[in-house]
Amino acid sequence: NAGVxxxxxxxxxxxxxxxxxxxxxxxxxxxxxxxxxxxxxxxxLIYYSVGAGITDKGEVPNGYNVSRSTTEDFPLRLELxxxxxxxxxxxxxxxxxxxxxxxxxxxxxxxx
Amino acid sequence: DAKTTxxxxxxxxxxxxxxxPCNHSxxxxxxxxxxxxxxxSQGPQYIIHGLKNNETNExxxxxxxxxxxxxxLILPHATLRDTAVYxxxxxxxxxxxxxxxxxxxxxxx
Numbered sequence: 381n382a383g384v385x386x387x388x389x390x391x392x393x394x395x396x397x398x399x400x401x402x403x404x405x406x407x408x409x410x411x412x413x414x415x416x417x418x419x420x421x422x423x424x425l426i427y428y429s430v431g432a433g434i435t436d437k438g439e440v441p442n443g444y445n446v447s448r449s450t451t452e453d454f455p456l457r458l459e460l461x462x463x464x465x466x467x468x469x470x471x472x473x474x475x476x477x478x479x480x481x482x483x484x485x486x487x488x489x490x491x492x
Numbered sequence: 493d494a495k496t497t498x499x500x501x502x503x504x505x506x507x508x509x510x511x512x513p514c515n516h517s518x519x520x521x522x523x524x525x526x527x528x529x530x531x532x533s534q535g536p537q538y539i540i541h542g543l544k545n546n547e548t549n550e551x552x553x554x555x556x557x558x559x560x561x562x563x564x565l566i567l568p569h570a571t572l573r574d575t576a577v578y579x580x581x582x583x584x585x586x587x588x589x590x591x592x593x594x595x596x597x598x599x600x601x
Contacts, residue, residue: 384535415591422579422591423536438588470535480526480538481589488533 382406386471386484393461393491401456401487403471411474412454413438413481414446416467423470429454430476461491496580501596504574510567512595514580517561523584525556527565529576530594536579539565570599 387402405412410431415423415438425438429448443465445457454473458465471484497515504510516525526541540547540554542563547554553566567574579594 413589420593422593423589424591425588428588439590468533472535480541481528481536483535483537485535486533 384471384473384482384484386469386487388487389485390488391490393458393489395461395463395491397461398457398459399461399489401458401469401471401489403454403456403484404452405454405471405473405482406452407473407475407482408451409473409482410451410476412448413472413474414444414454414456415470415472416440416465417470417486418467426456426469458489463491465489466491496582496592498578498580498592498595500593501598504567504570504597504599506572506599506601507569510570510574510597510599512565512567512578512580512597513562514564515562516580516582519560519582520584523582525554525560525563526581526583526589527552527554528579528581528589528591529574530579531573531576536591539578570597572599572601575599 384405413428414426417423424440427446429435435446469487472481474481524541527539528536530536540552542554556563577594577596581589
């Protein structure tokens, strides 16, 4: 059981470039989430999904897009990267019960 | 989601109990109290959650006051590996976790 796997672990982007952060889980969880964490701050929700084909915006969705074509995968797309998107990105999943979330180990993104 | 208030930092001696408080005075009847921790730059780790009864698991105990306006996370015998940022989160169900800035716990020898 790998849990929640995020790739890549580190990435440097130039302003205006695009990239996709990958997230996959092998626990058959319906609920998946993307958070970002800026230095010294708590996590902020970007997007979330309650099941395949269903996504919704969180607190800070601007500049990002998501898709959920399968239960396992929930990629986060950055279009036209900006320095303000420099952050650590965490993906998480939840089985849909009042239990704990499982988080991935994060992707550290720097936009220069 | 209800807001929570936590002290920004706390210290604890290794081997002693660490008691981390959280105020959530606007909590509603169907909202749960969750605790997570984040060690260094790793992903947050689930610790425990509860509705109104006290809860205990292999990691910690959660004490919720009778009026549910505050709670305390107890690490019974803190170790150096418990040094982390601890987040208290109040939410309904499982759809969203709203993270504050948490309590930075430093466990010292």
